[in-house]
Amino acid sequence: MTAPLVVAQIVQHLAPGGIETMALDIQRKARKPENVHIISLEGTMPEAIEHWPRLQGMERVHFLTKPPGLSLTTVTKLAQLLRQLNVDVVHTHHVGPLIYGGVAAKLARCGHIHTEHDAWHLNNQKRRWLVAACFHLLKPSVAADAELVATSIRQHIPLFTPSVILNGIDTDKFQPSGQAEARSKLNLPLDAAIIGCAARFTEVKSHNLLIHAFSRLPENTHLALAGGGELEHELKNLTRRLNIEQRVHFLSVIDDMPGFYHAIDIFCLASKKEGLPLSPLEAQACQRVVVMTDVGGCREAVDPESGILITAGSTQELETALKAQLSSGINKEKQESARNFVVNHCNLERMISQYDDLYCGRSI
Structure with missing residues (x-):
C-alpha cells in the first residue's frame, strides 16, 4: 500500500473568504490531515488570527511574509519549505499562487495542481496572457471550480482541457438547527x-x-x-x-x-x-x-x-x-x-x- 501523498495548498493570504475556507476544509477533512499543509504567501500568523480567529491553534499553516510586488526571495523560501516538508504535490489557488507555487514546485520537484476559481478575469487580455503563459510553461494539472469557468478556460486558452471539480461544503457541519x-x-x-x-x-x-x-x-x-x-x-x-x-x-x-x-x-x-x-x-x-x-x-x-x-x-x-x-x-x-x-x-x-x-x- 502506497503512503499518502503530502500536499501543500498555496493561497495568496489567509483571510476570511471562499478560497481560504476551501483550503482549510480540504485539510480538515482529508484522509490524512497531517499530510496537508497550507501556505500563505502574504502575512503572518498573528495578523491572520486577528482577522480570522478560526485560525487560532491551527497546525501545518505556514506564512512566507511576501512583500508587495515581485519577490524572487519568496520563490526561494517557498521551494525550501516544500523540500523541508517533503511535499509531493502543490495545489495552487488563483494567479499569484500559480506563479510562485508553480515555479517553486519545479525547483522542489513536486507535482502541481492548480484550481481556477474565476471566469471573469480571463476577459482581461493581460491577465489571460499571464495565465496562459503559466499554464504552458509550468504545466499544472488544471481544475475549474465550475463548468462556466472551464468553458472560459477552453475558450481563452486553447489546448487546455481542465477538469471540473465543483466546490463542496461540509454538509455535516452545515445542517438545519434552531x-x-x-x-x-x-x-x-x-x-x-x-x-x-x-x-x-x-x-x-x-x-x-x-x-x-x-x-x-x-x-x-x-x-x-x-x-x-x-x-x-x-x-x-x-x-x-x-x-x-x-x-x-x-x-x-x-x-x-x-x-x-x-x-x-x-x-x-x-x-x-x-x-x-x-x-x-x-x-x-x-x-x-x-x-x-x-x-x-x-x-x-x-x-x-x-x-x-x-x-x-x-x-x-x-x-x-x-x-x-x-x-x-x-x-x-x-x-x-x-x-x-x-x-x-x-x-x-x-x-x-x-x-x-x-x-x-x-x-x-
Whole structure:
C-alpha cells in the first residue's frame, strides 16, 4: 500500500473568504490531515488570527511574509519549505499562487495542481496572457471550480482541457438547527424576517445595491451582514442616509457561520462577479433559500427549485426577488429542496475525493 501523498495548498493570504475556507476544509477533512499543509504567501500568523480567529491553534499553516510586488526571495523560501516538508504535490489557488507555487514546485520537484476559481478575469487580455503563459510553461494539472469557468478556460486558452471539480461544503457541519437560539446569540430580533449576506465589504460584492433594495422592503424585515472590509464605514453611512440603520445589523466576521445561517431566513449575494461561491452552498445546506446574481458560476450553486437568480446591478430585480422569497420562500418544502441540492451535488467529501484523484495522477 502506497503512503499518502503530502500536499501543500498555496493561497495568496489567509483571510476570511471562499478560497481560504476551501483550503482549510480540504485539510480538515482529508484522509490524512497531517499530510496537508497550507501556505500563505502574504502575512503572518498573528495578523491572520486577528482577522480570522478560526485560525487560532491551527497546525501545518505556514506564512512566507511576501512583500508587495515581485519577490524572487519568496520563490526561494517557498521551494525550501516544500523540500523541508517533503511535499509531493502543490495545489495552487488563483494567479499569484500559480506563479510562485508553480515555479517553486519545479525547483522542489513536486507535482502541481492548480484550481481556477474565476471566469471573469480571463476577459482581461493581460491577465489571460499571464495565465496562459503559466499554464504552458509550468504545466499544472488544471481544475475549474465550475463548468462556466472551464468553458472560459477552453475558450481563452486553447489546448487546455481542465477538469471540473465543483466546490463542496461540509454538509455535516452545515445542517438545519434552531433559529431562536441562533438569533439570541447574535442579538438579532426574534420576530422579524431576516435577510442575510456573508461577504467581504468590497465594491465587487455590491452591498450598496443590496442595502438600497432592502430599504424598500417592509418595516418588519431586517438585514444581517456578516463580514468586514474597507467599505464598512461607507455602508453604515448609507444605512443612516436611508434611515434604516435600526434594521441593518453589521455583525463583523463570524466564526460560527452555521449559526449565522440558522439565524436568517433568506440568503442574498448581489455580487458583480463570482466564481462558484461557497456561502450560498452553506446557506442552502442549512435549509435557507437564496437570492443571487446570475454571474460566474452562481447558477451552478443555486437550487433551481427554491433559489432565485437575478441580473447583476438591478436594484429593481433584487427588490422583486427578495419580496418573492419573503412571501413564498420560507416554507419547509423549499428549505428541504435547498439542502438536498447541496447534499447531492456540492458536498465536501465528493470534492476531496476528486482532488485526491488529481493528486495521484488519475483522471476524474
